[in-house]
Amino acid sequence: MSKEENTANRPDNTAFTQQRLPAWQPMLSAGIVIPGFVIIGVAFIGIGVALFVTSQNIQVLEKDYTGIETNSSCFKCTNPRVKNCNCTINFSLDKLFEGPVFVYYGLSNYFQNYRKYGASKDAAQLTGDLAYFTEPSTSCVPYQRDAKNKPIVPCGSIANSMFNDTFKLFQIVNSGNVAVPLDGKGIAWWTDYNIKYRNPTTNPLKNAFNDTVKPIFWPRPAYELDTTNAANNGFINQDFLVWMRRSALPNFRKLYRRITEGEYAKGLPAGDYALVIGYNYPVKAFDGRKKVVFSNVSWMGGKNQFLGIAYLVIGSLCVVMSIVMLIVYAKFKFPDEE
């Protein structure tokens, strides 16, 4: 037998085939874990305190305007027969509500995350593809076509059920009511109104909607959603985009306006305010609630006590556990250090 044959059958002597790859074999010993826990604990407590303080400093003003109670000013509007109902909620601030102030509307027991509801839209239509204006996707049924078999644009349940209450905020001063300007820009994701949703290129926009009808529950067609700003119409209307981003949970809030202009940019000064609500959106039927929320935000977003508390709890837990481990190991004289 020749030498080559001798070695031909012999397995290769590589680290991999012999399972001898150099390896790091970490051991979580008390010497690492106890200091590690202390560090993590301290860090978490630090973050927790920061979060908690930040969250505490965020001012929030919530007003439920569903009008369930008979003494509520909005009670009259809960009757579905009343059209174009307005109601007013008065509130007063005893100190400056720091700006920029964000106005949210909140709905509860409202299942925007319902699967069939979520699927009820035509994504191609919403990118401005005119082919789908005449032939909306079947996923939009029962809001695909109206009774006269005309295509609905934008079709589907989500668009159809767009939130349409309106809010106007007035500061009550001696000279009368001063309107607080509400800024409707910058409430939707930048990527939504710049890329994801597109209007048809037709000019004027109105022409693209020929031979289509507006969603059944809408007061005005899509190209007239914003009467004050022509650019904020069609599928890139920011209120529409905010609505189209479905909420994760049945109790949710969505951004309505920001107060960023004029003298109110720094916040709402102490004083009396009147919130005039154009009450259009029915929620009583499904036992829902509506509210309006004024809030300012921090680096962590809106007010959220959960994070701060969770960090504090976990942080202290780590510290406590490191102390327990220290005691246990001290009692057993650090057996792994021997």
Place this chain on the structure above:
Amino acid sequence: HRVDSRTIYVGHRPSTTEAFIPPKFCDNRIVSSKYTVWNFLPKNLFEQFRRIANFYFLIIFLVQVIVDTPTSPVTSGLPLFFVITVTAIKQGYEDWLRHKADNEVNKYPVTVLENGRRMGTESEKIKVGDVVEVNEDETFPCDLILLQSTRDDDTCFVTTASLDGESNHKTHYTVPDTEKDLDSLSATIECEQPQPDLYKFVGRMHIYKTDREPEIRSLGPENLLLKGATLKNTQRICGVAVYTGMETKMALNYQGKSQKRSAVEKSINAFLLVYLCILVSKALVCTTLKYVWQSKPGQDEPWYNQKTQREKETNLYLKMFTDFLSFMVLFNFIIPVSMYVTVEMQKFLGSFFITWDRDFYDPEIQEGALVNTSDLNEELGQVEYVFTDKTGTLTQNNMEFIECCIDGFQYKYRDAVSELDGFSATDGPVSKLQEKAGKEREELFLRALCLCHTVQVKEPTGRGQDHTDSMAGVDGMEGCPPPHEQTGFIASSPDEVALVKGAMRYGFTFLGMESKKMKIMNRSNAIETYDLLHVLNFDPVRRRMSVIVRSKSGDALLFCKGADSSIFPRVRQEEVEKIRVHVERNATEGYRTLCVAYKKLSPEEYARADADLQAARLALQDREEKLIAVYNQVEAGMTLIGATAVEDRLQEEAAETMEALQGAGIKVWVLTGDKMETAKSTCYACRLFQRGTELLELTVRTLEDGVRKREERLHDLLLEYHKKAVQDVPPTKPGGSRGWSKPSQDFGFIIDGASLSMVFNSSESSSSHYKNLFLQICQNCTTVLCCRMAPLQKAQIVKMVKCSKGSPITLSIGDGANDVSMILEAHVGIGIKGKEGRQAVRNSDYAIPKLKHLKKLLLGHGHLYYVRIAHLVQYFFYKNLCFILPQFLYQFFCGYSQQPLYDAAYLTMYNICFTSMPILAYSLLEQHICVEVLLDNATLYRSIAKNAMLRWVPFLYWTLLGVFHGLLFFFGVRFLFGNPALQANGQVFGNWSYGTIVFTVLVFTVTFKLALDTRHWTWINHFVIWGSLCFYVIFSFFWGGIIWPFLKQQRLYYVFAHMLSSASAWLVIVLLILLSLLPDILLVVLRKPLGPRARQVGYITLLNYHVPFCIHGDL
């Protein structure tokens, strides 16, 4: 109906007397392939979907296609398609290879003699009855009856290396007295129907001659040339085809072995069932709650979400059913397709480490370990019983002639002093010191050794090949016998070679056999010639073999050698005693002993024996029985001449290996066909029996006390031993106690074949009772020795233990054909690449060159494989539970509308891309304890015994961990979303952001969990773990960063980027990951065993395979 025999017309020539109806036989095409081009797709798909898992996924896929379900059919169809395609390609490729191999065989050019003309044709066209010509070094195209050979002793040599791996040359004989002219031969062959036994063939040939009565010749396996064997040392032969194509013995033997399933696979199936129940109950809960919830006014159909006309019209129960199916589809990821793929890949790739292991390489045979099946890797870590063969397994099967005894005088061969007459008496009986047996007796004994065997002399290669007449070369050889020590002998058993070589040392050299003449060279260098008349073959039942030869002087002599138990009753009793002493002493020293006897046959006796033998050989039915009867009749009244002792050395490190196995809590049973004394001494030598071991014997010897009947004695002994070994032993605590506290008294049990069959075959009523007692005794003994076992009995024992309570995992290891049955029977069969052919290796699951390799195979590889695969399985279930649980919980918040929490891409990719590689790498590379430590501390093997990591407690631990993580992921994010304004610019997050945050936490947590469990970080682990996480992040960026034209909805557009821009999202992700892993980190730290051995094996007691929460005990 089936006829017992077939009739073949040689050369398709009808015999004159009968009307010729050409019988139909199958053609000579070998079809080992499973598919053709046309039926591949349907047949392969059908076979794949017969697997329960694939079928399940197919159903899920179909439901997704038919019913309006939350996820698109792509999510489950794509992985399924992938798995099915990969498997189909693999099987298709394998089948293509088989087609190629088949074609090579079927199109092989052969020569057929047809009416005197030599016709070239293809192998597949051979028909039964064709006369086929085969040249040297060609393989036989079908099973042939040898009619003619160019060797002038009417023999030919073949090797059956490709059939049973035996590479020695075997002699086959032509049918005696057939005409040299095959064209004029008119004959029919009557033989049995095809059967797979390679070594059995019964047939009869009728030769018709025009003027005489037809002559009849018997045909046996020595006349049959098997397809697949190769012609050697013979220029050319002609044979008639008797079995063709799929009816050849090779094809009949081709049928695959029955599939063995590992215990881990059974565990997986059990867990699968649990998860299936979880899945169904989840779907049921959701469906029920959905309709309860909808019954509340205003919930079913709020104005903003009105139903379509079709939905309103659908029957309520149908709706419920489709809802149920939809939930099933939504949660079906809890049982992932990928688990099966990963497990198979792990097994397949993992088995390479066995083949690659250099420690298994044996320079002698120049081979390493062989893996025949990769399904049982982990079973190697679970073995509780090892059944080992003795000869060739515990011992080397490398026989050396040690001594002999002639007429009661001992002759010991000493290498250094080779006296002129070859004999020197040493250590003989004191009274007869220096005495020798008579010269005549000595020579008779040595002649017996030289003649009574089936050894062949290896013909020197390269000789006679250039000569057209090969006989010239052989003739030339006669004059100059090769130097003694260089003579190569070929024999089926190494004992025979040892004996022939032993005789050679004393001056009697076997020169070889030519045309039935055996030549030996005696001490005075004269050549003696004997006619070989008959060989009475060895078989394990008779345990002896004989030859009948005729000497020059014309005497017919019968020489017989065999085991003492089979010779002593057949010789004159007065001779027995003086030899028995030697035989027994040799046996206790661990030598293999054979007794040699002879008998001079008178011409009348010989004539009768000859006639009987011929008659028995011709018998078509019960030929074996008839032959044995004749053998027994002939081998009677012999004279005992002497006995031989041959040493069979222990295998390297046999004792160490056995000790390690016992230390690992494995019970070793020795099953051997050998004598009790020999086997016992081997057991002592291997330290299976120790000084303190109390031996319980249940053998023919202990059963015969002469007073009572055997049955009664058996009953008494069994009860006595049972009392000793089972009842009187302090009961050990069930479960955990095995191992650490050694039982006060070791018991060894010895049983022989005869007693065993008594235990098994005693009267109906007591049989099961005896069996039970026997089993209980055996289970309480550290070692059991079963000697004088027939192959089938070996398998019987294995089966008995395998089916006993607790169904322990059994392993059989052996090297010979007689071990095949037990190798096939045991859970794991291991073949040793020994000297007794390759049958054991072919039928084994793993083959190793030496016994010593068993230690590393079990304690090293087996242990690691088990830990790896167990962790893999548990981890897979865990990671899918915490993957799907949030999706389940989300249903409570979305009106039970089957809204998926995660995007379809995430649903599909989770198991395929994001979390699959780290666990695969782990399951291939993990060494929680390094191999050296595992080998040094055999007791570590016990820590994983009884499927420790896949029992219900660890399963519960992993399941609870999964539930804990799932709850944490979902509710952690749920509380965060109490205020969905999570961006610094006051904008809000929607449902896909919610899902993405949960999913990010999930991917990171399950990967980190694996990282925590990884004890052995090679660069591959680093690469796949960190690589997977990076891949997830990069994938998410791209998936959400581009408007994908093939997607209908850009649901995740910039969701991931927005998530990363939110500080709160970051903080919650970090928080949840840490919180999830906190218990694990704590367990790892607190679990560290304290004590003196902590340093060495400190990190072995992973949380994985100990009951969690047992830390208090340790502290």
